[in-house]
Amino acid sequence: MGRSAGKLRALLKAPGVLTAPGVADGVMARIVAREGFSAIYMTGAGTAATRLGWPDVGLMTMTEMADNAGRIAGASGLPTIADADTGYGGPLNVRRTVQCYESAGVAALHMEDQSWPKRCGHMAGKTLIPAEDMAAKIRAACDAREDPDFVVIARTDAIAVEGFDKALDRAKRYEQAGADVLFVEAPTSMEQLEAIPRAVSAPCLFNMAMSGKTPFLSVEEIEALGFKLAIYPNLMLMAAIPAATGALRRLKSEGSIKGMTNELTKFTDFFDLMGMPEVRELEERYQISEDAR
Numbered sequence: 001m002g003r004s005a006g007k008l009r010a011l012l013k014a015p016g017v018l019t020a021p022g023v024a025d026g027v028m029a030r031i032v033a034r035e036g037f038s039a040i041y042m043t044g045a046g047t048a049a050t051r052l053g054w055p056d057v058g059l060m061t062m063t064e065m066a067d068n069a070g071r072i073a074g075a076s077g078l079p080t081i082a083d084a085d086t087g088y089g090g091p092l093n094v095r096r097t098v099q100c101y102e103s104a105g106v107a108a109l110h111m112e113d114q115s116w117p118k119r120c121g122h123m124a125g126k127t128l129i130p131a132e133d134m135a136a137k138i139r140a141a142c143d144a145r146e147d148p149d150f151v152v153i154a155r156t157d158a159i160a161v162e163g164f165d166k167a168l169d170r171a172k173r174y175e176q177a178g179a180d181v182l183f184v185e186a187p188t189s190m191e192q193l194e195a196i197p198r199a200v201s202a203p204c205l206f207n208m209a210m211s212g213k214t215p216f217l218s219v220e221e222i223e224a225l226g227f228k229l230a231i232y233p234n235l236m237l238m239a240a241i242p243a244a245t246g247a248l249r250r251l252k253s254e255g256s257i258k259g260m261t262n263e264l265t266k267f268t269d270f271f272d273l274m275g276m277p278e279v280r281e282l283e284e285r286y287q288i289s290e291d292a293r
């Protein structure tokens with residue numbers, strides 16, 4: 001996990017678009033690492049859903065989010081980009097948020113210009129704080145990082161509230177305030193998607209939301225538009241829900257799980273995924289006597 005922010009910076013400088021699948025727990029984090037992705041994203045919407053069973057409407061606290069982000073960084077071993085909602089208050093709260101995320105082992109956070117309680121970027125009913133207040137929060141975030149490589153991502157939710165031109169103005173202002181990466185949330189057309197990376201010099205983040213306001217694009221298309229980082233916040237969660245629902249329905253209708261065992265992950269494969277080979281190696285290396293147990 002050490003130097004993960006430096007690794008993320010290097011990945012963002014490499015050619016191509018960096019694809020970061022979104023997760024909210026250690027199981028999904030292990031799958032992303034096993035499947036060979038170089039970076040991972042902690043989704044706030046997925047974290048609220050899996051931790052609380054509630055939607056992304058500002059119910060998670062800063063320490064709950066930082067804790068979850070740190071667990072994902074630890075389980076995956078990958079540079080972790082984490083949702084930090086609005087930064088959880090004014091500039092002083094933002095300072096503490098950056099310190100907590102950084103010490104949890106996170107490589108980057110994104111912070112948005114919504115007022116609190118926030119809402120998922122693809123939901124109706126968002127409201128914004130003034131752009132100058134958000135710029136002060138970005139400056140506070142940049143000053144608070146201990147590792148200069150820690151990546152501060154500024155997100156604007158202005159498209160749905162003030163319109164696209166104002167959203168671009170805000171993105172430019174946040175770049176001037178020191179943001180390393182810009183995230184213009186919920187663009188609704190190809191015209192908007194083409195304009196975003198052209199409007200700023202800093203790298204831009206593309207959010208491939210499931211059933212949101214943004215058109216579905218391939219990784220090649222995202223790269224061709226000039227985005228540098230693509231997140232897929234809830235792809236895995238949305239794939240897991242129908243699979244889990246189907247298994248439960250079969251249990252109910254068939255009265256047994258026997259008929260589906262071939263489709264389920266085997267117990268040994270599950271523990272291998274969770275790092276059992278490493279556990280065995282460590283137990284071998286640090287053997288202790290029966291008396292010490």
Ligand code: PYR
Binds near residue numbers: 233
């Ligand atoms: C989320 O996944 O919660 C985002 O904000 C993108």
